[in-house]
Amino acid sequence: MDLSSLQQQIGLHSTAKQPPVEQWNPELSGDIDIVIRADGSWWHEGRAFERQDLVRLFASILRHESPDYFVLTPVEKWRIQVEDRPFVVTLIAADANDIEFVTNVGDSGRIGPEHPLRLSHRPGEPEPLPEVLIRHDLWARLSRNAFYELVEHAQEIDGQWCIVSDGERYFIAD
Numbered sequence: 001m002d003l004s005s006l007q008q009q010i011g012l013h014s015t016a017k018q019p020p021v022e023q024w025n026p027e028l029s030g031d032i033d034i035v036i037r038a039d040g041s042w043w044h045e046g047r048a049f050e051r052q053d054l055v056r057l058f059a060s061i062l063r064h065e066s067p068d069y070f071v072l073t074p075v076e077k078w079r080i081q082v083e084d085r086p087f088v089v090t091l092i093a094a095d096a097n098d099i100e101f102v103t104n105v106g107d108s109g110r111i112g113p114e115h116p117l118r119l120s121h122r123p124g125e126p127e128p129l130p131e132v133l134i135r136h137d138l139w140a141r142l143s144r145n146a147f148y149e150l151v152e153h154a155q156e157i158d159g160q161w162c163i164v165s166d167g168e169r170y171f172i173a174d
Contacts, residue, residue, distance in 0.1 A: 021063045022136055026077045034058070034071065034080040038122070038141075040088035040104040059105040062086055064137045084122050087140035089132055092149040099153060099165040101132055103140045112166025119174065130172055 035043045042049040042058065049055050062080075063070050069082045091102040101115070102108045109115040111132060119128035122141065130147065131139045142150060154161045154172055161173045 018135065019060055021061055021072060024072055024074050024077075026072060026075050028070075029076045029078050032071070032078040032080060034078075036069075036080065036082045036086050038084040040090075040143075056105050059087070059107075062138060066137070085131055085139045085141040087134055087138065089140045089142045089146045092142075092146045092153075094149075094153045094165075097165070097167075099150065099163060101140075101146070103134060104143075107134050107140070109134070110166050111163070111170065112168050116168070117163070117165075117170040117172075119171065128174055130170075 033045045037043060042055045049058075058071050061071050061073060063072055064086070069080050069086060070077050071080055072078065087103045087105055087107065089101045090104050093100045099111045100108065101111065109132075111117050115133050117130050117132050120131055120139075121128050129141060130150065131141050134140050150163060150172065154163050156162075157169065160171055162169050162171045164170075
C-alpha cells in the first residue's frame, strides 16, 4: 500500500487534519517492532525511519492507552514501544502574552488550556522536566534547546519559577 492511499484510508488529506483515532476501536492486531526513542526518532526493526512524511503519518495515527501506545487504522491496532514521550518540542516562539511550540512531527499550538505544560520525570532522571500536551493524552517532552528558550521567558512569582501563556501560569521547576 502506498503512502497516499494509506493517508486517504485514514482520512488524512492534509497535514493540518488529524484522523479521528479516538473513534476507532479495532481489536489488537499484535505488537510491531516500532520504537520511538527518547530523542523523538522513530525506529523499525532496528533501523531509523528515513522518510519524515512516514513518521508524520504514523504520528497522526498514534494513540495512548496507558501504559501502552498503539498505531492504528479503523481496522488494525498495533502496539509499539515509546521510551519516554512520543513527541519532542523542537521550537518555542514567544511574545508578551503567549508561548507557541512546534514538535518534531509538525504539530504546533499555544501553551494554554488546550495544550497545558506540566512537569514529569523521565525514567532515570532525578529532576522533573517540562512536557506539553499535544492531543488525546499524547505528550511532547521539550528538547534541550526548546527548554532553554522557554526558560528565557520564565518569571519568578511568589518564589516559584513559571511561564505565563494564554492567560495561564505554568511552573517550570519544583
